[in-house]
Amino acid sequence: GAGVSQSPSNKVTEKGKDVELRCDPISGHTALYWYRQSLGQGLEFLIYFQGNSAPDKSGLPSDRFSAERTGGSVSTLTIQRTQQEDSAVYLCASSPGGANVLTFGAGSRLTVL
């Protein structure tokens, strides 16, 4: 596609529910990244994919968070048993790989009540 597409753009859920956030990167981009941006905070790195493998999962805040990427394209970030502190904007980015510039999607705003 023309840009990085994320869905849903907004998600409101109740504490304890599971949520899935989807990222469709730019076609041909092998590298995919998930970041989290909380109110008043900077961007927090979550996970990095090169192809379908995740060489760096070090940013995932707890075992409630997981992500997968299939076919070297679409990625899903899953948050189980959501907590209020999970409320944030989750940003996905992709790049051709290596040290190229990241192109960010518009983000998925998650609100946990």
Added chain:
Amino acid sequence: ELKVEQNPLFLSMQEGKNYTIYCNYSTTSDRLYWYRQDPGKSLESLFVLLSNGAVKQEGRLMASLDTKARLSTLHITAAVHDLSATYFCAVDKYGGSQGNLIFGKGTKLSVKP
């Protein structure tokens, strides 16, 4: 652990004035990225600085990199209202080519008439 610090975090300036935003980072890296984020929007790449002494300019913004001092600056010349946004600097987590970027907390710039 890589740390990226920006200052100031908030900047209110009048149109026509000049100012500099500073970005310090704690580990060796030969490249640094600047991004812009408008309210409610995602991040847009501004500059990629790839070597010591690199300088890039786009309109009223000029960025430079001193890898020995681990410092980058973003200089604003004769500010205009359209430059109001949050500016982030970022450094590769491993100082190299994976593209896992660690971001500063951002500098929120407000340009007033």
